[in-house]
Each structure stands twice: as structure tokens, then as C-alpha cells.
Amino acid sequence: MKPLRMRSLHRSALVVAALALAASPAFADKGKKGGGSKAPAPAPAPAPAPSGGGDAGGEIEMDSSAPADSKPAASGTAPAADGSEIDMGEPEPGPGDLNADIAKSDAANAAAIKAGPVTKTKLSWQDIVVVVRKPFLKAHRTELMPMFGTTMNDNMVRHYAVGGSISYFLTDVLAIGVEGFYYRPSFREPFDLVARQARRLPTVNTYNWSGALDFHYVPVYGKFAILDRKLVTWEVQFTAGIGAGQSEVEPRDKKYPGFTNLLIEPNLGASMRFFLAKWLTVNIGVRDYVFLDKFEPVNRAPGMNETAAEAKDNADTKLINNVMFQIGLSFWVPTGFEYTTFR
């Protein structure tokens, strides 16, 4: 009975020690630093020199046709180049032939070691890729974004736009989407000043709506700290698209009718996306909608460009860059994602 009790005591002591080690990573660290009593892990044993009957770790093919009095590999014999196979049938130099041994050894060394200057290479470091998990993945997800926009480069009319976009991300950096906006104009101070001070009525068009098919590319990804506490990730997205819109002439003299124009609107833009949650982001960006617009002709009087059709036929055409500042809140579907390690 006593030996049995001793055995159970040893077992409980081992369990307690294991628990202690599991509860204390610091203990293990100390052990590594040499403060502990644990012996370091044994280093791998060096491969034994090839010798007859020895196991070099690789496969040694013994020549079955070798004469019974053949000597095993001599200590000076060079091993096979790959170190895993030794041809025991190779003719051996005569015993004591040092010059032949040296010559053979030199030849083997020359083959194994490339001559030339030693260069440092970072290849090994380049192979090591440290990847911090992206907190937000977009691939195969859909972005629903209600947006608000305003004109940036028109000193006569400022347009306020409300709209939205739907984008599907084919990968984490490429997306395709559609957008649409409804515009409301607001005339700025110079619109009145020019009329009052210079006695000139400005020729302006307002915009009614626009829509576009867009392609998005996300080349820049980053993160920043707010007040050295909260980390926020963000990215920069470039957009190119093609769409259509409608502008409307504001008649200088209200007794003449205005007219509308259907516009072909390519667009280019850049935006920043800030990640707030797995399903929520904030987007801020600038977009340039480029189009040829038709303006009310300067000469409009009874009998001259009186109707909308006549005025439109004789309209002045001009290339317009409508630069809009846009801000939106994006909702992502599905609301979650499965993490995939990128390399």
C-alpha cells in the first residue's frame, strides 16, 4: 500500500506543478532566462560521419556486389553531394594517397561553395510577412450609402444634393456601383451683386438630377490614433464613372421659357472611408462631374429665341466641371464578415 500511496502523491504533485506552470507564463519566461531549474531543450544531435554500417540519418545503399573484403568508406572519403545517399561502389583511392584525397576534397569544396564576394541579402526578411489583421473586410459585401453633397466651384449657384449609392465589392479593393442624386439650387451673393452693381443678369443653369455607374479602387489603407488613445482605420478610394444628368436653364427674363438639357456626365473622384463598426463607415470625398452644358443664348427678344426650342437650338455650349463635396454614411450588407488572412 505504501508504494501505491507514494505513486499517487507524485501524481498529484505533477498535476499541481502543471497547473502552476499553466497559470504563470511569467514563470516559464523566467525559466527561459536561465533563472529556472529546467534544463534547456536539447540541441539536435549532429549527423554522424558516414561510416560503414552507420546510420547517417539518410539512406545508405550498400553495394551487394561488393567483394567481401571491400573496405568500408574511409574517413577521408567525401560524402555524396546531397548528403543523403552514398555510393559505396565508387572506386576508392589507395590508402595513404593524401594528394588524391586533397584534390578530391578541393574539387568537392569548389563545387559546394560558389566563388565570389559575400553579399548580404534581405531575402529572408522579405519572406517574413507580418500581417496585422484588417479590422474591416469588404470583399463580396454591398455598401449602401445615403449621401449629401454640395457644389464647390460655382460662385453663382450652390447646389445641395441628396442621394445615395449602392456598391458591390468584387474584392477588398475593387467595387462596382450605381449612384443617384437630386439637386436643389441656392443662389449665392454674387448672383445678386452682379445684377445690382454691374447691371448684368448672369446666365446660369441649375441641376435637377444625376445618376452614374461607378467603378471604385482602393489603393491607400491606413490607420490613425485620435488623441493617442483610439485607433481608427481608414482608406482612400478613387472613383471613375459614367452617367447622365439633367440641367435646367434659369431664364434671365422670366417671361421667356427655360429649357432642360440631358447631360452625359463622366466623373472622377477621390474619397476617404473611416471605419466605425463592422457594418458602418463614414465616407467623405470630392467628385468632379464633367459635361457639356447648354446655356441660354445672350440674344433673346421677341422674335428671337423666343420659344424654348429656338433657344435650345441656338444655345451656347460650354464644358463644365461640377466639383461636388460629398459626405455619406455607409451601411454594409452582410453586416459581418469572415476573416481571411491576406498576404
Added chain:
Amino acid sequence: MMKKFSIVAALTLGALTVSTAQEASADPTPVASTGRRLNGLPKDKAVRHRRLLVRGRFELAPLFESTINADFRHIIGGGAKLEYHIGDMLSIGVIGVGSTSVNTGVVKKIIPTLMTNDDKIKAEKGPDGIAGNSDDVYIREPSREEFEDHLNKMPFHGAAYVSLTPWYGKLAAFSQAYVAFDFYFQAGVAFAQVTSTCPSNICSDTHPGTSVMSGTDTIPPDNNPNNDPPLNSGTKIGLYLGGGIHVFLNDFIALDLTVRDYAFEDNPSGADYNANLAVTDSDNRFLHHLFFGAGVSIMFPTTVKRTP
């Protein structure tokens, strides 16, 4: 014997656990309001071993600046800003920009439609071509010279400000270029030197909007704002607001992009704004002058320190 051993083992286990918890946190183990024991990570810095790209450094930035969406004249110029970063997030600085003025598209469209000054004078003399007769005509619209000479220029402007940099970070462009950046916001005092160059033969009214005595006669106001001096020259003091981004190309050179708002009382057209038929100080109003600036910031000293 076994009981003693179990007690010793339990004490050892407890001691090790406490030791582990203490080593995981430099602070005494905090206890959350929920009663859970936490380590010090939630209170820790978000970023360690960070390069202090701005703290304790002077920033000198040659820069280019242009108005955004100006009404009558674009102000385009070059200058410099000098800033001292007291800490990671706080800095003080000054900026000064010398500029030239370029007419906007609105002005370029209006001017060709106006009469020249000579043509207007002739037209105002009436059919007989003699001034002071009953057939004289008052032409309300300005001549080209009257309109353009009233517009003001801004040959020099600047600001003294305090800057806050609450956001900093790094970004990867095309998975190749990894650069540090920060966002900053500025507020301070703006100043601007504005001028107009209306010659005395154009802006000839000596008493705009007021009556004067000439001997025993009272000369009433002419109710013509086109010949009034524009009254929009001088030094203006106002409010300065700005926001921008540094993109660090290396430890001491950064690309500096900023949107600045110099807000002060101004009358850019130099004309009658409040429709009282005279150009007076009351036509001034508090206006925002938005500029976009791009510069290259050079940090001194050029070497950089790191946080613990």
C-alpha cells in the same frame, strides 16, 4: 504529510497566479466597475515606440496658396509658415503669403459687356454732347474702368495661430509606400493687406452719400456709387481657421496640404452693397476668404526621437 504538501502546493499556485497578474500589468490590478479584474491595457497608449515627428521641432514650410471659389478675384501667391511644436498635439505658428490677383470668370465675362469710361462720358452728355444740359443722361451701370478699378486686391495676408493635432497615423499606398501622416486644426488671428487702385479721375466723388456746403450752396449727394472711392483698402484683422494634413516623406520632410479660412470685414467688389447709392464703410461685411495651400514642411532638428 500529504495535507502539508497540498497546502504548500496551493500556496505556491496562489503566489504564482498573483505574481503573473502583477507582471502583466505595471499598474496595481485595476478593478472595473463590473467587478472584473482587468490589466492595464485599456489605459495604455495606443501606439508605442512612435516616432515623434513633430514634438519639440520647428517646422518651416514654403508654400503655395490660392483662393477657393473666389467671387471677383482669385488671390494666388507664395509664402511660408513657421511653426513650433510644443508637444505632440499642440503648436504655435505664423504664416505669411504674398499674392497677386487674377480676375475670375465672372469678371472676365462682365467687363467686355460694359462701356469704356470715355464712351460712358460721351453717352452721359446726351445728344448735344455737352455736359450740364437738360438732355444729360444718367447711366446707372458702371464703365469697365469703374467696375474693375473698384475690385480690391490682397497683396499680403497671413495669420498667427495655435494648432491642434489630434490625429496621427500611417498609411500604405498601393501596398508599397508606407508613410506617416497627421491631421491638424488651427485657429488664430488673421490679417490681410487689401488695396484698390481706383484713380482720382474715375473715383472722383469727394462726398459719397453726403451733402456738403459750397459757399452758401448745399451740394447734395450725387447718388452715383460708380464714382465713389471703393473704401476697401487697408489692413484687416479677423479670425483665422484652418485644417490640414502632413504626409511625411521621411523623418523631417512632409507634404503639407491645408484649407485655410481668413475671415474679416471686406467689400471685395468695392461697390455699393447695401443699395444706398453710395459706397461707404457700411458696405463692408464679415466675409470668409477660403484658400487652399500646398507646401513642403521641413522639420528642425532633422533627427527624430521615439516614444517609450
